[in-house]
Amino acid sequence: MNFRKPTGGAIDRNTVLRFTFNGQLLTGHPGDTLASALLANGVHEVGSSVKLGRPRGIVAAGSEDPTSLVQIETPYSEPMLLATTVELFDGLEARGLAGQGRLSPEPDPARYDAKHEHCDVLVVGAGPAGLVAALTAARSGARVVLVDEQNQAGGALLGVDEYLDDRPSAEWVADIVAELKTTPGVLVLERTTAFGMYQDGFVLALQKRTDHLGFAAPASVARQRVWRIRTKQTVLATGAHERPVVFANNDRPGIMLASSARTFLHRYGVLPGSRAVVFTTNDSAYCAAIDLAESGVDIPLIVDARPEAPARLATECAARGIEVRAGHVVTGTEGSSRVTDVHVAPLGDGHPDTVVCDTLLVSGGWNPVVSLFSQARGKLRYDSSLGAFVPGEELASVRVAGSATGELDLNACARQGRDAGAAAVVAAGFTPGGQVPLPVSDSRCTQRTGLVLWRVPGDEDASFVDLQRDATVTDVLRATGAGLRSLEHIKRYTTIGTAHDQGKTSGMIAAGIVAEALGVELADQRPTTFRPPYTSVSFAALAGRDRGELHDPVRVTAIHRWHVAHGALFENVAQWKRPWYYPRDGEDLHAAVLRECRATRESVGMMDGSTLGKIDVQGRDAGKFLDMLYTNMMSTLKVGRIRYGVMCGVDGMVIDDGTVIRVGEERFLVTTTTGNAAKILDWMEEWLQTEWPHLDVHCTSVTEHWATIPLVGPKSRDVLAAVAPSLDVSNEAFEFMTWHDTRVAGVPARVCRISFSGELAYEINVTAWHGLAVWEALMEAGSPYGITPYGTETMHVLRAEKGYPIIGQETDATVTPQDLGMSWAVSKKKPDFIGKRSFSRAENLRTDRKQLVGLLPVDPNVLLPEGSQIVETDRLPEPPVRMLGHVTSSYPSAALGRTFALALVRSGHERVGETLYVPVEDALVPVTVTESVLYDKEGARRDG
Amino acid sequence: MQLIPCPWCGPREEAEFHYGGQAHVAYPEDPSALSDEEWAQYVFFRENPSGPFAERWSHSAGCRRWFNAVRDTRTHDLIAVYRAGEPMPEVIS
């Protein structure tokens, strides 16, 4: 059956769109929503309720609808959308839901993005108040953004056929929009819902940019965009939602809000049914009844709960053959998948009468939309004449205009819009421009106050307060009977207001019923908190384009391309990609690392160390400053020399380590670990700026200025000599822990003789632009020696064989330098340095602290898993088992010809020589505790 | 998201800033002279008021300057910002 009028509505009847709903092939037109198209086809039952499985229809025409949940299946599956907000497109497939949607396992092909926008005045809502506010602001020259959730401006005007200033309201709207769109500095965003209002004028809005295009949506266009709007002033012209009245069996399809039926009529040319009863507590539903009657709908009866019907409207109804029964209410309905009968009785007590119909239109008054105002921390006030919470205070940068204030007269709403727009631009520092004339409406409905009626007594088990959650009056009364008083408790007890609609139509009614049940004034009740988002927002929209390779920046060195080309596997270290190892054909990690280690210890290897943090420290007090930051003495370091240093936090725990190079009398270059580069620079700045501004020191990051290449192994000297002919590489001329500026492979370089492996080694630093060329030159110069590039894993093995800790692997913020066996790096001479005072706390003085040691499995072929715990006994007692520490690092060693590990062990330094046990799966592996240095203890290899 | 007025760069989004906790907690003149209790107060204990709070921020993604702010922790509204070394404005009643 066709419920589409032959004319009227903002739809294109010349174009037919085909769509499928619950498997049924149907048609509609451009301009339709899925809901209007369904109603045009006579389909009211959309889904079923979540708990009771009762049929659910379409209650409202917009985003406040509590029931019309659908799953869209084309062009990509999306759950839990409202049929009332899905714009129809050709080929749409959808099905009704029972309160639960389904996530598609297929990857979402759509693009998403975000955009920042700044303005002087943001207007939310393009109804009469918002339009006038926006135009008033625009005429002042301010930067204005107007957002509206509909696909066209007009707001409530879209749902009526009123004339403004003697012409169709659409023309009035179009004129304003046209002026706005041609005014410089004005941005009008349709299909854009302001969903969150945060501090300092930060408003988030979701724009649906291509959903309405269906299959024709261009793949290159972001489907949805999150607008991050920072505004000086905001005008909230968010309108009002009509609310129903609760009565028995008020949930059947065909029962609809009166104004929504009117919207379906005027905006989409759709009739809600053939024969409609109207139940109201106020005037507005009369207009719906008259409009529908004039469109051919049989309106047998208007049930008006007020003791007296409005005389003029009642006369108009009588002229159209519509009976009006004042002082009556709807007490119940019949029907299964659609309402078939309505029971009507006098309010209070009386014998019910039954009226046959296929539609019941309900109006219980209006709830101003105050969600964003409340999110902006505006206080709400209960307006007893409206039966609703309204904005209860003025905010400095947020103004409310139109029916969002509770005002329902169009001219008055527009006036509020104009006043709010003018006040906003003045507050933003502008002078209002030409005054926008206020429209005069020909609307019939001028009486504004109605009767506040939350529910009609009746079968409480079937009187639904939240249609989506199947929560009834019985549930509310059970909650109050259980002792609950707070609306928040009752919301949780009954689940009212927790569904997709967040209680837009049900919340106020629930509060009213609770107040009645408890015998308290609503004015004394705190409404439940409005939380973002106002309407739901897809996760993908919020993630925007920060996905895949753009999820988090990848940092690469100047030599990265070479590593990729040479088959390196990479390790993520903070945001950096570092070569982990370079497997050759058929090699696994262990095989590759054994090869890389052997080559390095026996001949020469090199790695890309560019990711190390590097900080230039300059100034007269640079030495003094570093003395405070490092546990050891740096001010005594001589120019030309290098010292290893450890840094602690104020709590005395190790936070970083690295080398310190004295470049000049007043200049140092310090290195940090890869992951801590930014943190340590920040740490330095924090101390300098907030504690020691008197110190003459400046710190500058040069991490990426330099490419850093450790060249390691007994043949490193030969390789270096080949590429640095002007450098005397002899042990005498170039001592350990010194540096020289020279040229390497023809480019300026700083070469440091430091070693993290115990081998003869040089660290070559060149400007990053030269990094790749120098790397390749070293590869070439080293080829006679079989030079081998190695990655972080080999670096870890080489340093572990020497007992050098890795910050973050051997340490975990509970480890002191002393625990690491580095008392030698803790100055006894300095009166103070950061962390020193903490070393003398009781806990630090314990002799049974966990200390860094080496572990040698008794069976030299057993590799201990890193992270293994260590116990004292060769049999495990019942849990909890006393643990002595854990394995921090563990490797097979080519140099040692066996496996080994480093570990933090309670009283470890005293336990050297002891046998301890490491539970590995079901076995206990015996290990011997050793000093942490396992290879070349005498340091013979350092000088080559 | 808060809009934080960096005393140098002007208002910027909170995401550009690093939070530094309570302001005006000076590093002790001579830590070695402190008792363990006094030292612990410096290391671990900070004011945590519900209301105006003098605190430190660093404009880490901008000019990298540390500065101080008085912010109401109930509303998160910034009451005042002032540069490091400047005295706290008299906004805490």
Added chain:
Amino acid sequence: MTVSPLFAWTDRLAALPVNASERPFLSQLTVRASDPAAIAAMGAVLGVGFPAVPCTFTAGSGEFGDVEVLWLGPDEFLVVAAPDLQIPIEEALRGALGSARGSVVDTSAQRTTVVLEGPHVRDVLAHGCSVDLHPSAAPAGTCVQTLLARTGVILLVTGADSVTLLVRSSVAEYLAAWLSDACVEYQT
């Protein structure tokens, strides 16, 4: 042989509707100083006064050719000049700084430079930059350090439709990838 961070992106950047191009190997020196006389002296040797207003840059020409001086902080500046001048400029600046408190550091390879031009520049950047780039808020001469998407940048407004970005070398490719993605809708 030198390789710039975005050398592999030249063609892709050029094809973007923001006509992006890397200006590699520029001489860049980070200057820390607060003594007005020293700052004036350094400006004098470059032929361009240091910016006195936060979040701006100055440009001029002198002994070292065209030079820009960027305000990075109340006592921090970045001097940008043509390639291969970092050593003489560093010497000149050190000389001008004299015994005043401060520092001069060659940071030429720390960042690379990307120039964007055309009518879409502000729109594209607004997808990832929270700073108001409207001409009234960010006129030519503006220099802000901020976040672009998930990385830090120095952003210079150089003209009506032109912006220069300085980005840390290690994340330059991320920036290029992000720009490419943000430009998709503006591609004609």
Added chain:
Amino acid sequence: MSSPPGAHLPEHPDFLWENPEPKASYDVVVVGGGGHGLATAYYLAKVHGITNVAVLEKGWLAGGNMARNTTIIRSNYLWDESSGIYEHSLKLWEGLEEDLGYPILFDQRGVLNLAHSLQDVRDSVRRVNANRLNGIDAEWVDPAGVKEICPIVNISQDVRYPVLGATYQPRAGIAKHDYVAWGYARAAHAMGVDLIQNCEVTGLETSGGRITAVETSRGRIAAGKVALCAAGHSSVLAKMVGLRLPLASHPLQALVSELLEPVHPTVVMSNAVHVYVSQAHKGELVMGAGIDSYNGYGQRGSFHIIEQQMSAALELFPIFARAHLLRTWAGIVDVSPDASPIVGLTPVGGLYLNCGWGTGGFKATPGVGHCFAHTIANDKPHPFNEPFTLERFTTGALVDEHGAAAVAH
């Protein structure tokens, strides 16, 4: 159409509690009617027979962090001290439904803590091994194992931070927070505890170094002992007796989606990318993020935290792309320097402290309620909360769950 599975929760009972006027005096006044306060009152009455107890709540019962958390329950903490009290708690969870006679929907669906870097892997294995020796169920699973437990996790190694494995605690899970709180409240009330709402504590009265009463918005209430269970507001209360705490109160945000058919059978946490997510009983996805950086009592956080969380979540769970954010909110978490709680005696006689739980308080509810009640009743810590003294910040004997790369929440 029939009702979808799980969409229907068990009904609450017809009677929960009365709303009495406060009496002039109680043996014990518990300040804070959240999960911890209610559980403490319950165990005071049940285990120690102390029933002349009032729980004072400035708002509505369990309306603070209890109403705002993501309900993850687990005990797989690194340090012995932590695993002791959390495992004690988990064991109580396992019998709690029966104990309270309330359907708390405790669902031991397991928790995966993902590792995304080689150091994550080492730390995770370390924690698993420590857990096992402490008698806690824990296993290390490789990416394929992660996929088996939770098929929707993206274990592709091509992503920015690939999943390298996870720790898995099968006995971990979730519960329904309101049901838990109301279960405790109802049972405590039934044993004679007064639950007093809309009653804000404005002062603590002491005499001779001993607590004597609390001043409230509803008048003075004399108290033999006072137990603070005020989470984010602990610093404010402690300051009333001049006690400084090493706490910072931060916003912690969480969010929920609409109801969805079951896709997520377990709980997944990823510290490295700051996401934790489960699918609650009715089908909604419940997610939490990292804390907001600044101190705040405003019960709201900053939206960029939510956006970052979403991009991280979609890297791990591409299937969530078109789930919808329905509601966001924030609690106030009191974070201590070592991310471990402070539970025990104070320098003021008769005043007891339970705070600093940060993001981990919900899972501890039964355990700390039980131990704190013991501490109050005996004026002496229970062995499980003995390590969590205020003095540890002076001696340095921290229980550093934060620094030790263990997992928060």
